[in-house]
Amino acid sequence: MRTLRLGPVVGVAAIALVAVAVPVLPLSNPTAMDIMHRLAPPSAAHWLGQDGYGRDVLSRLLWGARSSLGVAVAAAGLACVIGTGLGLIGGYLGRGAEFLTMRSMDIVLCFPPLVLALLVITLLGPGTATLIPLLALVYLPGFVRVAYAGVLSVRNQNYVEAMRVLGAGRARIMLRTILPNIGGPILVQFSLAIAAAILLESGLSFLGLGVVPPAPSWGGMIAAARATMAQAPLLLLWPCLALSGTVLLFNALCDAVRDAVDPQRVPRRRGAARVLDALAPGLVAAGGPVLDLCGLTIEIDTPAGTVCPVRDVSLQVHSGEILAVVGESGSGKSLSGLALMGLLPPAARVAAGAAWIEGQEVLRLDEAALRRIRGRRVAMIFQDPHHSLDPVHRIGAQVAEAIRAHRPVSARAARSQAVELLRQVGISDPERRAAAFPHELSGGMLQRVMIAIGIANGPRLLIADEVTTALDVTIQAQVIALLADLRRARGMGLLLITHNLALVSEVADRIAVMYAGEIVEQGSAAALLARPLHPYTQALLRSAPGEDGSLPEAIQGTVPSPQARPAGCAFAPRCTYRRPDCETAPPPLVDAGGEHLTRCIRWYEVAASVRSAETVA
């Protein structure tokens, strides 16, 4: 549990304490009249003055807090407990229970709350004993619906199924697993219900239907003060202040509680605009590689300080070339791709570096200029096609939309171009498939549609971020083959970002291996696979399942988090070639010959070990 914010807690606790302690406080009797001093202004004896009957306003205000809060908290609490229970039962126990609970709540919802309240009070008479169950009934459907909706979204989660597999009974699953996970919305609902109940109670008391005069209540005080508004306007102020202050404090408290019970709360983002700190000025002439990325460094501000998930990454992709960027999750490979598209999450910013796409620097472009090149000069395809396509539009229309975003063509021409693109990405019967919705196609098909959208405007650079990870093995092979074909046919540069070295080894021209935010090795695919010059690349190669059916070798340990980077080589703690001097200073990226770069000071030993292993074999 995180620490609770103190402000709202202290505020609500103070109000609650006053409400509880009112009988023992040295206050004058709230119902004792003193007609002689009616509407008297504040004095030493009566701090807030006296009302139309000469009663002490402070005393009535505090006693009023007792009745208002008592009624509201009791009613909201009752509604919360019963409503959450009904919602859990309705959501988890099956169709019969669901029908009974939800339909009965629909019936309650048919009555406008105020009409329902007036009806019940007319029948049973005013008073606290009537108010509490009445307000509970009014706020019950809200709790049932919030709990029910929460259960529906949580009950099919894997961790609920895990509890069933463990043999847990229904009661245990509902109370121990589902309830904590729907607690947040229910707490919010509770705060809203208390606030609304205080208001409704005051409203009814204002009408004389709630707390019966002369017993003090805020609503009653407002009603009485209204009659003497011209003579003593202050009398109206005190109960109104008390009312709105209390409601606001309750809302703040529930927000604080909800944040505190959520173990993975994201810290609030500071509203700072994206600022590019130190960017190298444009030095590289146009013409040359499609992508020339120099010294990209990305920083993220976290509560624990600034971390640097990508540091000094330099890459080049030539037209018609496939560069594979390989690394584990957290290695910074996806962030680098997003930075090129200007799509970094708001917490992250480019701290240094420059990127030229066909000679144009893109890291410093504003949003409007970025929109013009996104999709047109550089396009990106993501891992999960199900979430990347709009579920309510036909796929042909979505491809046509991508075309029309950058080119002034008629809707009809865009449609026919879209069908042609779908044919190019290997979708059979493209005319018919163009009219399909995303949910009607399989994951492999959808990824082909995403590729069609990506190449729609003939980009010079296509960034594919883990595009095959969510697909089956046979479909993976199809998609990789398709990307390789398209790159050849269209002469575009392809940046393949993946964690699977084996997958790209057959199609990549060059490979860059990333570890903990840095490129640790880069070179031609053939050289890098045959003669890895960094221990991490070597370990990666060994961790793929072997051809002979032997168990793969695991790399011990885990990737260091950006907060806890080792002082020297980032891979040193897991490295079998480690020497003391590896841990003193970060190693530079050195050229081992033939544009084969490695960030290992002992690369010649690594190379020698590969050679000796070959001679043994």
Place this chain on the structure above:
Amino acid sequence: MSPLLVAEGLGRDFAARGWFTRPRPVRAVADVSLSVARGEAIGLVGESGSGKSTLGRLLLGMLAPTSGRVLVDGQDLARLLPSDLRRLRRRMQLVFQDPYSSLDPRRRVGAQIGDGIAIHRLVPAAEREARVAALLAMVGLEAAHGARYPHEFSGGQRQRIGIARALATGPDLLVADEPVSALDVSVQAQVLRLLADLRARLGLGLLFISHDLAVVRSLCDRVMVLYLGRVMEEGPAAEVLRAPHHPYTRALLSAVPSLDPQHRRQRILLAGEPPSPADPPSGCVFRTRCPWVLPACATAVPPLRPVGDGHRSACIRSDIGEAGPLVAQRLHDNTTRQHEQERAE
């Protein structure tokens, strides 16, 4: 030794309901028989939609079969009282694919690992903490990790926690549903080694569900290849993967990427996508994507026939196994279109 778990002729239909269409049963699993002995590892291989996850749930008694039965130690799961079934769950546990959604984000991992112990009252409450620490140690984590929340762990560590939770009840059988496919390749190796080690150390029966043949080969004794809910081929893992007798197994195997340029296989690129389980092709369900298809394939469902010692294949052609090294066959879209035309007619 008597098998731990036996499935006989298992099948499961799901009712597909549409607003404007007639209800049509979708056959997710059809006529699958298998047995798992203590300490044995069986691999279930297939692509998405092959029914392998449904089969896993059927074997665990999480879903009721439409036909056939599941016996655990000779007891039919369908005939057990709900309370007896819950007690039996102690012996069969599931490891999920997604290490992110399978852990409760709001509870500390130690408490989640301890759930199984608490539910079945395996050790007194006072010793529970020590037991959880032992389980964490068993999967290579530290006792102090138990006090953390799931989001503080990496994917590989979460999967270890999921395995520790499954081991908490002291199961005899572990069903692992794609336990490594959501992980990075380098982390996959760690989890695979852990599973292999646990199986050897605890004598666990292991049902390993995966779409990746290379992974299955390194871990399993026997393998069963599923396509559209039907068994295509089964047998000893080494045997099936060395000399596959079914065209689908050959295609799957050829799709596994290889790091070694000298061992690079010729790809059998399967055209198109698997057909919808709601509308399977007649006869052999694989015939619409099969490079070796014959006219006779459309007439009758091919039975599983023995092709070696404990090795069976559901293909009417007997020359597939002798086809030698995997050859490149690029299939045109013709067969897919043929099938669609047939359906239209």
